[in-house]
Every structure is written in C-alpha cells, then in structure tokens.
Amino acid sequence: MATVRTQQGDTVDLVALRHYGDTTMVEAILAANPGLSAHGAKLPHGLAITLPPAKPRTRPATITLWT
Template sequence: MANPVRTQQNDSVDALCWRHYGRTAGVTEAVLTANPGLADHGPVLPQGLVVNMPEAQASAPQRQMVNLWN
C-alpha cells in the first residue's frame, strides 16, 4: 500500500524520500518505480504534485533525524 504525499516548492524525489522515510538509500528507486513518469519532471518536481510513497523495505537502516531549528 502506498501513502500519497504532495510536493512542496523545490522538492526533489530525494527530498521527499528523506522527509517521508528518513533516508534515501533503497527507497528512491522504489518511489520512482511506484510513480511512472515521475522522473520526466526533472530533478525539481512541480509544487503540489501527488507522489505515491510505497511502504519502505526494512533492508536499509533508517537514520535518526536531527532538527536543528528547535
């Protein structure tokens, strides 16, 4: 099952993966596979685009996010 997310200004697939999964390793390819034609938008995705985020595989370790703005 995929969770849809909406892109923000200047988002890339990597930025979406980092924000949604907390990593890019092993999930960027899955997002591109789950969204045929997504790469046709180029490196910066249009704002407001709905992207399906498939469930992450447990094969790659997740990184802990650090928020420096609190």
C-alpha cells in the same frame, strides 16, 4: 501505500528523506510513479506522489574490537 504532495523545490531525494528518514527508497518511489522522472530534478509544487511501504531495515553485524 501513502500519497503525499510535493513542496516547492522538492526533489525525489528530499521527499524520500522527509518521509523515510534516508534516501534508500528513491528507486522504489520512481518505480511506483511511472513518468515522475519526466518532471526533471525539481518537482512541481503540489504534485501527488505515491510512496511505497518502507523496506525493513537491517542492522549491520556488531564487531567487537576489544573484549
């Protein structure tokens, strides 16, 4: 697990997007940081947040329309 500090104006979504490249890990971040949601939508500057390991990404099946 990694720890990052929030920047001014950060939300959990923005932290996830910056670190993981998308927002699919928001629930995992909230689960790894009990009480994080009590800070509200905008997180205070400099707050330490634990980031869980990223889930492996699966690629959707390729569909060929023409062969």
